[in-house]
Amino acid sequence: MDDLELIESYRSGNETAMEELILKYQKNIYRLAYRMTSDMEESKDIAQNTFLQAIKNLDKFRRESLFKTWLYQIAINLCLSFKGKHRHNHEELQENIVVNQSGALNVILNKERDSLLMKSMSEVPERQRLAILLRTYEGLNCREVADIMNISEGAVRANYHNGVKKLKELLKGYRHGTKA
Amino acid sequence: MGLRHEDIKEKLPEYFSGNLSHADRAEIDRHLKGCPDCYEELALIAELIDEDVPEPGDFFWNSLPGKVIMLSKEREENRFPFKLLLKPLPLTACIILIAISLFFIANNGRHSSEYPYAEAIDPLSAFYIDYSILKDEDLAGLDEKFFPDDSGLNNLIGTFYDDSYHGDIVSLSSEEMDNLYQSLNNKKT
Numbered sequence: 001m002d003d004l005e006l007i008e009s010y011r012s013g014n015e016t017a018m019e020e021l022i023l024k025y026q027k028n029i030y031r032l033a034y035r036m037t038s039d040m041e042e043s044k045d046i047a048q049n050t051f052l053q054a055i056k057n058l059d060k061f062r063r064e065s066l067f068k069t070w071l072y073q074i075a076i077n078l079c080l081s082f083k084g085k086h087r088h089n090h091e092e093l094q095e096n097i098v099v100n101q102s103g104a105l106n107v108i109l110n111k112e113r114d115s116l117l118m119k120s121m122s123e124v125p126e127r128q129r130l131a132i133l134l135r136t137y138e139g140l141n142c143r144e145v146a147d148i149m150n151i152s153e154g155a156v157r158a159n160y161h162n163g164v165k166k167l168k169e170l171l172k173g174y175r176h177g178t179k180a
Numbered sequence: 181m182g183l184r185h186e187d188i189k190e191k192l193p194e195y196f197s198g199n200l201s202h203a204d205r206a207e208i209d210r211h212l213k214g215c216p217d218c219y220e221e222l223a224l225i226a227e228l229i230d231e232d233v234p235e236p237g238d239f240f241w242n243s244l245p246g247k248v249i250m251l252s253k254e255r256e257e258n259r260f261p262f263k264l265l266l267k268p269l270p271l272t273a274c275i276i277l278i279a280i281s282l283f284f285i286a287n288n289g290r291h292s293s294e295y296p297y298a299e300a301i302d303p304l305s306a307f308y309i310d311y312s313i314l315k316d317e318d319l320a321g322l323d324e325k326f327f328p329d330d331s332g333l334n335n336l337i338g339t340f341y342d343d344s345y346h347g348d349i350v351s352l353s354s355e356e357m358d359n360l361y362q363s364l365n366n367k368k369t
Contacts, residue, residue, distance in 0.1 A: 019245035026244050034233045044236050048248060055252040117231050136225050139197040142190075157190060164221060171224075 003067040007058065022051050025068060028138065029075045035133050036079040038118060046082065050075040065147055072138070072148045076130065120170035127151075128163025135160050183207050189218055196225050 001009065001017070003024075009017035029050050033043035053074050054061075061070055121129055127149070134145045135156075142153045142160075149156065183191070183204065188211050194200050195208050212219050352360065 015249050018249060022245040022248055023241075026241060030236065031233045040234050040236065044240060048244060048251075051244075051248040052252055052255070055248070056255070114231050117227060121228075132228070135193045136196070136228050139193065139199060141194065141199075161189070164224065168220070168224060 004063065007061070007067065011058070018055065021067070025071055026051070028068075029071060032072065032075055032133060032138065033079055035121070035137060036076070036130075037082055038122065039082075042082055046075060046078045049078055053078075066144070069140075069144055069147050072134070073150075076148065080126070116171060116174045120167055120174060123170055124163050124166050128159045128166060131156055131159035132163045132167065183211070185211070185215065185218070188215075189221060192218065192222050192225055196222065196229065 001020075003021065006017040006021050010021070026047055030043050030047040033046035033050075034040060037043055037046070050071060054071055057074075061067065121132075124132065130149060131145060134140045134148060135142075140148070142156045145156045145160075146153045149159075151159075188208050191200060191204065191208065195205065200208070208218075212222065349357075349360075
């Protein structure tokens with residue numbers, strides 16, 4: 001069954017259909033949230049709340065967009081709201097990224113490359129970072145990203161290219177030691 | 181027609197994820213051999229995709245769907261039934277309740293504006309004194325005892341029936357106030 005059929009099935013009372021949808025997208029949503037927040041616990045909550053909001057607002061889901069696109073929109077809004085709430089902790093977050101490398105998460109994120117990537121990505125402006133995340137990690141085309149970000153395809157291209165350019169510069173700076 | 185450098189750059193994420201036609205893929209392969217800029221960008225994409233994300237573990241993945249369904253049901257049960265309010269009977273009840281509340285609010289407002297002295301919650305205000313229990317002979321006795329000379333003070337007492345005597349006292353001039361004080365003192369002695 002495709003997404004729309006699963007949604008219809010859930011609407012007619014089949015809870016398993018919704019469970020199937022959650023199983024299908026939960027990892028994508030969690031990873032997207034993690035890449036935006038760099039916070040594992042918060043990303044788990046965002047993943048859970050994304051599906052809760054989706055169920056609550058299922059009546060508002062328009063069939064002209066993909067369910068996946070709609071879910072990403074919800075998740076991104078939750079991530080942005082999280083970042084808004086924790087904006088004052090931005091510096092702390094930056095520190096945590098590095099501290100976590102040598103701490104409990106060392107087992108998972110023990111590569112310096114990952115640390116530099118995360119640090120650099122966190123410095124890329126929000127919209128540009130979002131365009132990179134959705135284009136590369138999620139493998140979405142410009143049209144889909146435009147739908148999610150609610151901007152034009154041209155703006156997606158511009159955000160993506162400027163973001164990649166900025167990311168390259170930041171990585172060069174860190175790798176050549178010109179940026180602390 | 182061949183793809184331009186900018187077009188190829190734009191398709192690199194799709195190239196990496198394998199979502200391209202065979203023809204486009206072959207063309208990008210050829211372009212990459214002679215374009216260090218695109219090659220560098222592709223390497224960056226590969227690096228990004230290769231980046232680790234800490235996994236919450238199987239327990240989280242396996243329990244999330246059930247947990248979400250359960251929480252959504254709980255929230256649905258706890259949600260105030262706004263839709264129910266739109267049904268005829270509750271709607272009528274709400275309208276009646278609102279109308280009754282508005283009537284009382286409006287009535288209270290008029291009440292206080294008619295009796296400005298009462299607003300100060302003055303225990304001496306005529307508004308709070310029930311003069312209906314007084315009989316004519318009670319007042320006559322009072323009149324004879326304190327104001328036998330039929331002075332203006334008898335008129336003042338007459339206004340007790342109408343409204344607060346404060347208004348009358350406040351309207352007296354300083355000379356009249358002195359006279360009043362004098363009269364009261366004389367009567368006392």
